[in-house]
Amino acid sequence: MAIVLGGNRYGKAEVRLVRVDRDSARHELTDLNVSVSLSGDMTDTHLTGANEKVLATDTQKNTVFAFARDGIGSIEAFGLRLARHFVDSQEAIHHARVTLEQFSWTRLEIDGEEAPHSFARRGDGTRTATVHYDGTQAWVVSGISDLTVLNSTDSEFWGFPRDQYTTLAETKDRILATAVTASWRHSTTETDWDASYSTARKSLLSAFAGTYSRSLQQTLYAMGERVLQTDPAIAEVRLSLPNKHHFLSDLSPFGLDNPGEVFYAADRPYGLIEGTVLRDDAPPAGPAWD
Structure with a gap:
């Protein structure tokens, strides 16, 4: 051997x-x-x-x-x-x-x-x-990390499977928060990099704010789709979205109600949603993501 x-x-x-x-x-x-x-x-x-x-x-x-x-x-x-x-x-x-x-x-x-x-x-x-x-070809991936965003409503999560270990209650109104890590692969190096970054960042934020979310996966796809729609020179978008859980605080021991106003912002553990949105005719990635 x-x-x-x-x-x-x-x-x-x-x-x-x-x-x-x-x-x-x-x-x-x-x-x-x-x-x-x-x-x-x-x-x-x-x-x-x-x-x-x-x-x-x-x-x-x-x-x-x-x-x-x-x-x-x-x-x-x-x-x-x-x-x-x-x-x-x-x-x-x-x-x-x-x-x-x-x-x-x-x-x-x-x-x-x-x-x-x-x-x-x-x-x-x-x-x-x-x-x-590599001496012949160049690949460029741009991105952003630690972009923390929050929607205080217009988010639901229900209809998921329940088994003997499920305790999570379904909700038709929740806080949706995440710290966006996004990267996008360019199909060319002949690009106005600053303008492209600005457009992609605005697209991510606009899609997050404008999507009525029934799952963080749905929001992820909407964000990636918006980046591709606004910049034809971007071939592929990858996103990593930790779910920054906000749980309604129980104020009943103090004789108080809580009409969706006071929350506990949990640090960990957290759900982590990751995915790729790309054009079906996107050129090969080469080593771009390595």
Whole structure:
């Protein structure tokens, strides 16, 4: 029986990068978390320890900072620049994956006027991107994580199977809340990345708000469908929606009624609904989701 080396990759994880654009008195702030992963002709390195084909992970980190000196732009474009550089400049590297998170900041105000260089971290979701490049073709997946949303009504859950272990009551009116993690695969790299992200985010929120939900699965499909309807360059949407349960609090021990106004927001356990919505003629995904 032979023992052989299987798939492998290596890189620098979670390079924290902040760039301040100072072209005017009104500064712009870009706050990223960048991870690089490379693969290729690494057999000798694993079997003998030879390092002549290994681009040091410290060099990868330095490259991220050096490329930021010329500006970042959209995270998808920045990821493409990095991925193409690593593959095209290193003979032994055949594939690069760059994942990026962008943290949002909002401007502070001074006496009702925007402060030119003061910011506060926002909590309205983290923009994400994953870029792959193999020397010939590039794949880009954009997305958002930790986008917490809630509908205080227009949600039901009933008609589900009941067995000896079922205690959950059916409901025709409930709070529906989730923290959206969504990613969408582009069919082209010739895209206005910022406009595409803005449209997709608005589509997710609009579908969540506008869907009368009889299940979180129904809402998931509506959100993915809306993204595909509003951007023909997106081939596929994947969503992960934890059900942030809100249970009606029993106030009867205190002689009080509770007409759907006071809830216990449960932390865990939680239902987790995941799914993919795609065009039936979508091009192959390649390694986009890896």
